[in-house]
Amino acid sequence: MEEIYVQITTDEISLEDAIMRVKSPNHGAIDLFIGVVRNNHDGREVSRITYDAHEKLAKRSLADICRKAMGFWPNTRYAVLHYKGELPVGGTSIVIAASSPHRAESFESCRYVIEEIKLRAPIWKKEHYLEGKSEWLPGHSLRYDAGYATELCCGKCCGEKHG
């Protein structure tokens, strides 16, 4: 069984699938975060949300976030499934399952994963309002992430971190 499972999917997200992927005989706790489409935002009535994603980079980003979580909370397992496409109010946009031997690590690591996803995963939301308009939501620029300037190499010099 994989310790990290990530998926961008156009299918309905299965909670049972997420749970099964993190279950382990020596883990006594599974924390589950479920993101669902809310019917309002900033005083506007929302009818549905379209989720867009760069699938390859999003999967890589989700896996990277989970790996970092495993560094902070060793002996944890993760399943992250994010929806791509259009969802009505009440639809499930994301499920994160985090398991660990004891409950504290599950709670903390699951919270970490969702907060990092909101900052780093190349995924976007377009809200559709009952009034008939639609808008892409503003978000967090990947350009100013710590590490953008230093962790990536230009590809033509040392092949490692820039100073």
Place this chain on the structure above:
Amino acid sequence: MTIIIQHYGVFRNLGDSTSLEISLPTTISIIRRAMVEQLGEQHSFLVGDSVIANDIDILPDAYVIEEPCALSILPPVCGG
């Protein structure tokens, strides 16, 4: 050489992609400027706040592109 930049998020309001005629080798910085010229100065802040990526990673402005490749522009993110 034609370089196609795939759009995501709010850039989809401007179509599925931007096609740029650029001589290779080039850099992400040059591609960024060319996108603003093509899309219009009114989009300069959005382009500046976005990153350009290939299918593997986000590319820094100094990254040199020597061969045709698939690129994407990624505006600020808001998943979850």
